[in-house]
Amino acid sequence: MSAFQIEGGFSGIVASSRVRLARNVKGYTYGQQSPEKLKEIADNVWEAVGAAPAIAGEFDRHQIRPGLAETQQMVENHIISPALAQRGGWVVVSKDGGASIMIGEEDHLRIQVMGSGLCPRECLAEAQRLAALIEHSVPMDFDEKLGYLTACPTNLGTGLRVSVMLHLPMLTAAGAMQNVIGWAGRQGCAVRGAFGEGSGAEGGFYQLSNQVTLGVSEDMLAAKLIDVAAKLIEEEERARQAVREKDETGLLDKLCRAAGVLKTARRITTAEALSCLSDVLVGLQMQVLGGVTAQAVCAAERAMRPATLTVRAGKDLTPAERDKLRADLLRREIGDKLAILACA
Amino acid sequence: MSAFQIEGGFSGIVASSRVRLARNVKGYTYGQQSPEKLKEIADNVWEAVGAAPAIAGEFDRHQIRPGLAETQQMVENHIISPALAQRGGWVVVSKDGGASIMIGEEDHLRIQVMGSGLCPRECLAEAQRLAALIEHSVPMDFDEKLGYLTACPTNLGTGLRVSVMLHLPMLTAAGAMQNVIGWAGRQGCAVRGAFGEGSGAEGGFYQLSNQVTLGVSEDMLAAKLIDVAAKLIEEEERARQAVREKDETGLLDKLCRAAGVLKTARRITTAEALSCLSDVLVGLQMQVLGGVTAQAVCAAERAMRPATLTVRAGKDLTPAERDKLRADLLRREIGDKLAILACA
Numbered sequence: 001m002s003a004f005q006i007e008g009g010f011s012g013i014v015a016s017s018r019v020r021l022a023r024n025v026k027g028y029t030y031g032q033q034s035p036e037k038l039k040e041i042a043d044n045v046w047e048a049v050g051a052a053p054a055i056a057g058e059f060d061r062h063q064i065r066p067g068l069a070e071t072q073q074m075v076e077n078h079i080i081s082p083a084l085a086q087r088g089g090w091v092v093v094s095k096d097g098g099a100s101i102m103i104g105e106e107d108h109l110r111i112q113v114m115g116s117g118l119c120p121r122e123c124l125a126e127a128q129r130l131a132a133l134i135e136h137s138v139p140m141d142f143d144e145k146l147g148y149l150t151a152c153p154t155n156l157g158t159g160l161r162v163s164v165m166l167h168l169p170m171l172t173a174a175g176a177m178q179n180v181i182g183w184a185g186r187q188g189c190a191v192r193g194a195f196g197e198g199s200g201a202e203g204g205f206y207q208l209s210n211q212v213t214l215g216v217s218e219d220m221l222a223a224k225l226i227d228v229a230a231k232l233i234e235e236e237e238r239a240r241q242a243v244r245e246k247d248e249t250g251l252l253d254k255l256c257r258a259a260g261v262l263k264t265a266r267r268i269t270t271a272e273a274l275s276c277l278s279d280v281l282v283g284l285q286m287q288v289l290g291g292v293t294a295q296a297v298c299a300a301e302r303a304m305r306p307a308t309l310t311v312r313a314g315k316d317l318t319p320a321e322r323d324k325l326r327a328d329l330l331r332r333e334i335g336d337k338l339a340i341l342a343c344a
Numbered sequence: 345m346s347a348f349q350i351e352g353g354f355s356g357i358v359a360s361s362r363v364r365l366a367r368n369v370k371g372y373t374y375g376q377q378s379p380e381k382l383k384e385i386a387d388n389v390w391e392a393v394g395a396a397p398a399i400a401g402e403f404d405r406h407q408i409r410p411g412l413a414e415t416q417q418m419v420e421n422h423i424i425s426p427a428l429a430q431r432g433g434w435v436v437v438s439k440d441g442g443a444s445i446m447i448g449e450e451d452h453l454r455i456q457v458m459g460s461g462l463c464p465r466e467c468l469a470e471a472q473r474l475a476a477l478i479e480h481s482v483p484m485d486f487d488e489k490l491g492y493l494t495a496c497p498t499n500l501g502t503g504l505r506v507s508v509m510l511h512l513p514m515l516t517a518a519g520a521m522q523n524v525i526g527w528a529g530r531q532g533c534a535v536r537g538a539f540g541e542g543s544g545a546e547g548g549f550y551q552l553s554n555q556v557t558l559g560v561s562e563d564m565l566a567a568k569l570i571d572v573a574a575k576l577i578e579e580e581e582r583a584r585q586a587v588r589e590k591d592e593t594g595l596l597d598k599l600c601r602a603a604g605v606l607k608t609a610r611r612i613t614t615a616e617a618l619s620c621l622s623d624v625l626v627g628l629q630m631q632v633l634g635g636v637t638a639q640a641v642c643a644a645e646r647a648m649r650p651a652t653l654t655v656r657a658g659k660d661l662t663p664a665e666r667d668k669l670r671a672d673l674l675r676r677e678i679g680d681k682l683a684i685l686a687c688a
Contacts, residue, residue: 261601266593
C-alpha cells in the first residue's frame with residue numbers, strides 16, 4: 001500500500017471516503033482557462049510535486065482529452081470528475097490512484113484524496129498535507145477574512161468537500177431516499193448519485209457530502225459528516241433487518257440468486273452487474289454470503305465499468321464483447337470465490 | 345427396476361414414450377357410467393390382475409376423487425389423464441408407476457404403459473401383454489371387421505395411441521412449431537402440449553402421437569411414429585446447432601444462468617423452474633452442463649409440480665411455501681450436483 005490509498009475499513013455500508021480541496025492559483029483569472037494557461041498551471045503544479053521530497057516520484061501526470069476511453073476510465077475510477085473529463089485539462093495522480101490533483105476543473109486546482117471505508121479525517125489530513133506541499137511553490141488566492149477563494153461561492157473558505165460513498169440499497173428499495181435526502185439537507189449535507197451532481201444512484205450507492213464550507217473548520221466539517229453518515233448507516237441497517245424479518249426467504253432468494261448470476265453469467269450488462277454486486281455487498285454484511293471481501297467487490301465494481309474494460313482490452317469493443325469480458329471478469333474475481341453461507 | 349418401467353434411454357430430446365390401448369367391456373353402455381357400474385368394472389379388472397400370476401402383486405388400486413391433491417399428483421406424473429381426474433373413477437397402477445389401467449375415462453378402460461426415452465415398441469409390447477391378461481378374464485367389445493370398439497371413432501380398430509414426449513425448446517424459440525405441427529399432421533401425427541389435448545407446451549415439451557388407428561397394424565403405427573419423431577429430433581438438433589453458431593456466448597449464458605438459478609434460488613415458481621430445467625436438458629445434450637442425468641432432470645420436473653409437492657409435504661401449502669419447497673428440492677436434486685463444463 002502506498003501512502004495515498006487510505007484504508008478505513010469497509011463497514012458494510014460505507015464503501016469509501018473522499019476529500020477535495022478547491023484552490024485557485026494567484027495571478028490567473030477564474031473559470032475556464034486557455035489551453036496554454038492551463039498547461040502553465042499544470043507545469044507549475046507538476047514542478048511543485050517534483051520539488052517536494054516527501055512525495056516526489058510517487059505521482060504521474062496525464063493530459064485529459066475529452067472522449068478517450070482512458071479519460072472515461074479515470075472518471076469510472078473516481079480519479080477525475082465528469083466535469084474535467086468533459087472540459088479537458090490535466091491531472092497529477094498518485095501511482096495508486098488514491099490522490100489526484102485535477103487542473104482545469106471549476107477551480108484551477110482540485111486536490112482530492114480517497115480511501116476505502118469510513119476515513120474522512122485521514123483523507124482530510126492527507127489532502128491538507130498535499131495542498132501545503134503544492135502551496136509551498138505555487139501561491140494560492142487566499143483572503144484573511146474569507147479564506148480560500150473559489151470560482152463558486154459555495155466552496156469559499158476551506159474549499160473543502162468531504163464525502164463518503166454510502167451503500168443504501170434497502171432504504172432505496174423501501175422508497176425512503178426522499179426523506180433521507182431531505183433530512184440530510186437540514187443537517188447541511190447533500191446526498192447525490194455515485195458520480196456526484198446529476199448522476200444516478202446506481203446499485204444503491206450515494207455520495208453524502210458537506211454543503212457548507214464557509215465559517216466552519218475543516219475538522220468540524222469532517223466530524224459533522226461522520227455524524228450524519230452514522231445516522232444513515234443505522235437507518236440502512238434497520239431497513240435490512242426489517243426486510244429480513246418480513247420475508248427472510250425472499251431476501252435470501254434475492255441475495256443468493258445474485259451470487260448465482262455472478263457465478264454463471266457469460267454476458268452481463270453494467271446495470272445488471274451493479275445490481276448483483278449491490279446484492280452481494282448486502283449478502284456479505286448480513287453473513288448470507290462469504291468468500292470475498294467487500295473491498296474486492298468494490299474493486300470489481302470499478303474494474304467492470306465500460307471504459308475501464310475497454311482500456312484493459314487495449315482495443316475498441318462492441319457492447320456484446322464488453323458484456324462478455326465483464327461476465328468473465330466478475331466470474332473470476334467474485335463469482336468463483338463466492339460462498340453461500342446461509343441456508344434458511 | 346420393476347418390469348413396468350421401461351428404460352429406452354434418454355436421447356437428449358425424447359424424454360419418454362407412452363402407449364395406451366382403449367378397451368370397452370362387453371355388456372356395458374358406452375360413455376360415462378354410474379359410480380356403481382364403474383366400481384363393478386374396476387372390481388372385475390382388479391380381480392383379473394390379481395388372477396394373473398405374471399403380474400399379481402405388482403399393482404395397486406386407487407379410487408380417483410376429483411379435487412384431491414393425490415389425484416392431481418397422478419396427473420402431474422402422467423399416471424392418469426386430466427379427463428379422468430375431472431370425471432373421477434378408478435386406476436389400477438403398477439407400483440413403479442410405469443403401467444396403469446384407467447377406469448372411467450372416455451372408454452371403460454385405458455391401458456397405459458410409459459417408459460423413459462424412445463421406446464414405443466417396448467411400451468406397446470408391454471401394454472399388449474397387460475391387455476391380453478385382462479381380456480383373459482374380462483371380455484372386451486371386439487368386431488371382426490372393425491377391431492376394438494371405442495367410444496370415439498378416432499380410436500376404433502387397435503384402440504392404440506402411441507406417443508413420445510419430445511423436448512423441442514429451440515424449435516419453439518425459433519417460432520418453427522406451427523410448421524412442425526402442420527408437417528406432422530400430414531404424416532398422420534398430432535403434436536400437443538405436455539399434458540395432451542388443450543395443454544400448453546411448458547418448458548418446450550410436446551407430445552407427438554399417432555392420429556389414425558383404423559386399418560393399420562399396431563407395429564406399423566409405432567414404426568411410423570418413430571420415423572416422425574426421428575425427423576423432429578433432427579430438426580431440433582439442427583436448430584440447436586444454428587443457435588450455437590449464431591451466438592455461442594448468448595447460448596452458454598442462457599444455459600449457465602439456468603444452472604445458476606437452480607443452484608441458488610430459495611424460492612421458485614413452477615413456470616420458472618420448468619424453463620430452467622428445460623435449459624439444463626439442452627445444456628446436458630450440448631455438453632455445456634454435466635453432473636446430473638437427463639433422467640434425473642425429468643424426475644425433478646415431475647417431483648417439483650404443485651400437487652406432488654403438496655402430497656409430499658402432507659399438508660396444504662401456501663404458494664410461497666410451495667415455491668420454497670420447490671427451490672429446496674431442485675437445489676438438492678439438481679442444482680448442487682450440476683457442473684458447468686463449457687468455458688467459451
